[in-house]
Amino acid sequence: MQIIKYILKRILQAIPLLIIVSLISFFIIRLSPVDPLAELRLNPSVSQETLQKETERLGLDKPIIVQYAKWAKSFLKGDLGITSNGERVSTKLKERIPNTLLLTTIVILLTWLVGVPLGIAAALHWKSPLDRLLTVLTSIGMAIPSFFFAVLLLIFAVKTGWFPIGGLTSSDFLEKSLLGQILDIAHHLILPVTVLFTLSLAGLQRQMRANLLDVLDSDYVKFARAKGLSEFDVVYKHALRNAINPMITLLGFEFAGLLSGAALTEYVFQYPGLGRLILEAVMRSDINLVMASLMMGAIMLILGNLIADILLIITDPRIRRSDV
Amino acid sequence: MFKEVMKKLWDDKFARISLIVLGLIYFALFFADFIAPYTKDFSDRTMAYVPPSKIFIIDENNHLSRPYTYNYVRGFDEENLRITYSLDRSQKHYIKFLAKGQPYKFLGIIPMKRHLITTDRGGRLFLLGTDINGRDVFSRILFGGRISMTIGFLALFVLFPIGLLYGGISGYFGGITDTVMMRFAEAVMSIPSFYLLIILASILPSGMTSVQRFMLIVVILALIGWAGFARVVRGMVLSVKTREFVQAAKSIGASRLRIIVKHILPQTTSFVIVAMTLSVPSYILSESGLSFLGLGIQQPDASWGNMLKEAQEFTNIIYRPWLLTPGFLIFIAVLAFNVIGDTIRDVLDPKSRTN
Numbered sequence: 001m002q003i004i005k006y007i008l009k010r011i012l013q014a015i016p017l018l019i020i021v022s023l024i025s026f027f028i029i030r031l032s033p034v035d036p037l038a039e040l041r042l043n044p045s046v047s048q049e050t051l052q053k054e055t056e057r058l059g060l061d062k063p064i065i066v067q068y069a070k071w072a073k074s075f076l077k078g079d080l081g082i083t084s085n086g087e088r089v090s091t092k093l094k095e096r097i098p099n100t101l102l103l104t105t106i107v108i109l110l111t112w113l114v115g116v117p118l119g120i121a122a123a124l125h126w127k128s129p130l131d132r133l134l135t136v137l138t139s140i141g142m143a144i145p146s147f148f149f150a151v152l153l154l155i156f157a158v159k160t161g162w163f164p165i166g167g168l169t170s171s172d173f174l175e176k177s178l179l180g181q182i183l184d185i186a187h188h189l190i191l192p193v194t195v196l197f198t199l200s201l202a203g204l205q206r207q208m209r210a211n212l213l214d215v216l217d218s219d220y221v222k223f224a225r226a227k228g229l230s231e232f233d234v235v236y237k238h239a240l241r242n243a244i245n246p247m248i249t250l251l252g253f254e255f256a257g258l259l260s261g262a263a264l265t266e267y268v269f270q271y272p273g274l275g276r277l278i279l280e281a282v283m284r285s286d287i288n289l290v291m292a293s294l295m296m297g298a299i300m301l302i303l304g305n306l307i308a309d310i311l312l313i314i315t316d317p318r319i320r321r322s323d324v
Numbered sequence: 325m326f327k328e329v330m331k332k333l334w335d336d337k338f339a340r341i342s343l344i345v346l347g348l349i350y351f352a353l354f355f356a357d358f359i360a361p362y363t364k365d366f367s368d369r370t371m372a373y374v375p376p377s378k379i380f381i382i383d384e385n386n387h388l389s390r391p392y393t394y395n396y397v398r399g400f401d402e403e404n405l406r407i408t409y410s411l412d413r414s415q416k417h418y419i420k421f422l423a424k425g426q427p428y429k430f431l432g433i434i435p436m437k438r439h440l441i442t443t444d445r446g447g448r449l450f451l452l453g454t455d456i457n458g459r460d461v462f463s464r465i466l467f468g469g470r471i472s473m474t475i476g477f478l479a480l481f482v483l484f485p486i487g488l489l490y491g492g493i494s495g496y497f498g499g500i501t502d503t504v505m506m507r508f509a510e511a512v513m514s515i516p517s518f519y520l521l522i523i524l525a526s527i528l529p530s531g532m533t534s535v536q537r538f539m540l541i542v543v544i545l546a547l548i549g550w551a552g553f554a555r556v557v558r559g560m561v562l563s564v565k566t567r568e569f570v571q572a573a574k575s576i577g578a579s580r581l582r583i584i585v586k587h588i589l590p591q592t593t594s595f596v597i598v599a600m601t602l603s604v605p606s607y608i609l610s611e612s613g614l615s616f617l618g619l620g621i622q623q624p625d626a627s628w629g630n631m632l633k634e635a636q637e638f639t640n641i642i643y644r645p646w647l648l649t650p651g652f653l654i655f656i657a658v659l660a661f662n663v664i665g666d667t668i669r670d671v672l673d674p675k676s677r678t679n
Contacts, residue, residue, distance in 0.1 A: 020511035031527060139666075143659035145609050147616050148651035151635045158638055165638070260518035264613050268636070278519055279617065282526040290523060297516040 007310055014302050021298045022075070026068050029291055046086050057081060075295070081288035083281075089292045092277065097296060099168060100266070100273035104258045106189065107196040108251070111204050114197075116247070119208025124235065126213060134209075138202035146199055146261050150268035153191045164188050166270035188271075195265045200254055207250055211243040218242075241315075248312045255304035259297055274300075332671045339667040342660035349657060353469045357428045359440045360463035361449050365624070366426065368448070370398065371458040373644055374409055377450045379419065391419040395448050406643075417447025453646035455634060465650055468626030471538065473657060475627075476607030479545035480600055487550040488596070491557025492584040496565055506558065509551040517548045521610060524548075525619040534625045541620055545607050553599065557592060564591045594672045601665040605658040612654050628654050 041051065057074060060067065074081070080089035122131045157163040164170060168188050169181075176184060215221060216239055224234045263275030270276070274293055281289035333339040352359055374396050383389040395417065396409040425442040429435050443449040451462040494505040512520075524544045528537065564570065565588060573587050614620035615629030616636075623630065628650035635641050635648060 016507060017511050017514055020508060021514050024511060025515065025523075028523060028527065139659060139662055142662055143605070143655050145612055145651065145654050145658070147613055148632065148635075148648075148654065151632070151638070151641065151648075151651070154638050155641055158642060256513075256516060259516040263516075263518045263522070264616070267617065275518075279522060282522050282619075285526070294515060294519055294523065297519050298514045301514050301516055 003310075003313060006313060007306075010306055010309060014306065017302060018295075018298065022072065022295060023068070025291060025294045025298075026071060027064075029287055030064055030067070043084065043086065050082070050086065054081065071291070075292075080292040083289045084284055084286040089288050092289065093274075093292060093296055096272055096274050096277045097300075099271065100259070100262060100275065101300075103189065103192060103196070103262060103266075103271070103273060104255065106193055107200060107258060108254060110193065110197050111201050111254070115201050115204035116208050116244075118201075119205045120212055120235075120240070122205065122209040123212035123216065131209075134205065138205055141198045141202040144198065146195055147264040147268050149198065150192070150195045150265050153194060154268060157191060163191055168272055192262075192265050192269045192271050196258060196261055199261050200258060203257075204247070204250070204254065208243065208247060211246050212239060215239045215243045245312065245316045248308055248315060250308075251311070252301075252305035252308035255308075256301050259301060329668060329671050333664065333667055336667050338663050342663040345656060345660045346664070349469065349473065349653075352466060353473060355440075356463075356466035356470060357430050358436070358438070360460070360466045361425065361439055361442045361451070362460045362463040363426045363428045364463075364467050364626075366459060366463070368454070368458040371396070371448065371450075371454050372456050373407075374448075374450055374454045374458070375644075376453045376646055377448070378411065383416075392416045393419060393443060393447065393449060395446075415446075417443045417449075419443050419449065452649055453644065455631070455647065461631070461646060461649065464626040464631060465628070465653065468621075468628050468631055468650065469653065471621055471625065472608060472611060472628040472654070475538070475542060475545065475611045476604045478542045479549070479607045480603065482542060482546035483550045483553065484596065484600065486546070487553035488557055488589055488592070489584075490550065491554035492561055492589050494554070495558035495561030496580065496584050496588060498562075502558070506555070509554050512551040513555075518610075518613070521545075521548055521614060522617065522619055525614055534622070537622060538625075541611065541614070545610055548610070549603065549607075556595070556599070557589075560592050560595060561588050564588050598665070598669045598672055601661070601668050605661040605665070608654065608658055608661070 057070065057079075062070075078090065080093070083089055083092060118134060122134045125131050154165060157165050164187060168185060170184050170188075173181060173184055216235075221234060221239050224238050225231075229238075259275070262273060263279060265271070266273040266276040267279050274296060278290060278293040278297070280286075281293060333343060357363070377393045377396075379391050379393050381389060381391050383392075393416075394411040394413055395415070397412045399408045399410055400406075401408045420442055421440065422438050423442050424437040425439040427435065427437050441449070441451075450460050452465065453461050455461055455464070490505065490509070494502045494509075521544065524547065525541065528540055532540070561584075570583060570587055573583050578586075611620055611627065612629030612632070615627045616632050618630070618633060621627040621630050631650045632648070635651070641647060
């Protein structure tokens with residue numbers, strides 16, 4: 001019951017945040033000297049009627065505050081307007097967001113599966129050759145520009161022919177069986193996942209190592225050792241549980257970093273995700289699409305943090321008692 | 325304290341190598357006009373995508389000779405429909421050191437003609453090949469590095485005062501001021517930073533001079549990072565403001581701004597130094613990513629990011645791998661900054677063991 005109350009409180013806190021985000025984005029975009037309907041006007045397949053409707057919907061002839069109110073109203077109704085190609089923004093987003101979520105979820109799962117054990121190993125063998133090797137490897141992983149790494153992998157894919165170059169599905173995707181489709185998507189995901197995995201693994205491994213080192217230094221671990229517990233029990237029953245908790249807070253940040261990092265990776269691999277969508281929208285100065293994708297990015301980020309917080313109150317009983 | 329940090333850095337093997345590498349890079353960038361065989365604006369349209377010049381020190385009779393190079397001549401491969409380049413072995417061009425070449429202004433002031441390395445008139449020396457416009461990649465790397473390696477620092481110098489003051493005011497005043505200011509900072513942090521970056525860059529008007537554009541990119545980079553920094557500063561201010569020396573300053577009637585700037589913010593110095601060294605590389609990466617997309621530094625100016633723009637066409641890269649050099653340089657520079665940042669953190673903050 002208390003947990004539900006806490007979650008509700010957090011959701012309520014997110015609302016003013018989203019309003020400020022929308023205000024910031026709206027004013028940044030309206031600051032630009034670009035005519036938001038320029039592309040639409042030039043497109044011969046867009047009828048005069050649609051144009052008129054868009055001008056009215058955006059309230060372009062009215063002051064900016066009224067424009068914002070109009071935008072906010074239709075946003076709440078779920079009407080995000082149309083793109084400069086005349087497609088509905090909401091359809092476009094529905095098509096792209098799952099792809100980005102798929103990519104980031106896989107990357108987060110993988111980094112946790114690999115990064116946490118590596119962090120533990122490095123902390124338990126502090127200052128050993130293994131620890132040093134991992135430090136060197138993570139430094140290298142942190143220093144490669146994501147787009148450069150993506151380009152290198154793309155060249156690798158072209159030269160060897162082992163991986164498809166770009167996209168999420170092959171051209172004969174629809175003719176495949178369900179298993180074939182899953183394998184096809186997995187095949188396309190390998191390279192983008194590799195790039196983002198390398199990028200975020202380093203930070204996670206280092207944080208895990210630092211946390212565990214701190215915990216191993218604390219009094220209760222010394223006490224557990226003093227009373228003669230086996231090393232295994234000390235590390236895995238006592239130390240680890242406490243070292244993991246700060247990592248969960250980090251999950252939200254990791255998600256934020258991935259959304260940003262994914263944009264360049266998606267662009268190089270021509271992956272149909274939210275990051276590439278917003279990039280294309282920006283280049284075409286497609287205002288509706290930019291605004292909607294910005295909001296979606298912010299909502300995803302806030303949700304990611306919310307999920308991390310909820311996970312934290314489940315794993316850490318101290319927060320349940322004090323904060324709720 | 326500075327001396328002690330430098331000594332610790334020098335004692336650490338990796339940090340020492342990083343310092344030397346960065347020193348060499350900045351030295352080369354400072355003397356770019358002199359080291360580069362060609363000037364910033366040089367381009368030879370007939371020499372697009374020429375591979376790196378081959379330098380010979382053993383001549384055709386197997387004798388040791390002064391280093392020389394051959395020019396490339398363009399040909400056309402009818403079978404594969406590709407332009408090819410082959411060495412024109414009819415004429416040797418000797419490589420000359422400290423000889424007169426294209427005139428330039430050293431550091432923009434002193435007119436000079438001598439270049440560290442060049443070749444005789446009529447010869448072309450492309451140490452790292454050329455790009456699509458027949459510009460020397462080696463020279464452009466030097467000039468582009470000036471932008472890529474300074475933009476991060478400049479952004480930090482814009483960002484840190486803002487973050488410090490914002491966090492300082494928010495933490496010290498508390499109450500409703502704090503709530504409003506922090507909600508705003510959190511909202512900025514809730515927009516995925518790269519999304520915000522490309523949108524801000526895309527609304528820049530197109531008719532700007534390269535200096536204006538450079539300064540605005542600096543401001544944009546700073547706008548992305550201040551919020552997170554301000555939040556941390558606020559946290560530190562909250563813990564400092566109840567200390568006795570703050571009470572003392574208050575009781576002698578110091579103004580609130582004076583207390584924040586003179587008494588509270590100096591307490592955060594070591595954190596600021598660590599945060600600064602650790603965030604330089606991320607700004608170098610942001611700038612290169614932005615320029616890679618064509619939203620940052622624009623042609624004809626060079627930056628390591630926009631030189632890699634040509635790498636977007638992977639067919640380009642498979643036949644012309646020398647165009648990838650700026651990417652390796654970004655990697656080396658960022659790695660060196662990271663190693664130094666980690667070492668400084670260990671020295672200033674022995675409790676944190678993230679590295």
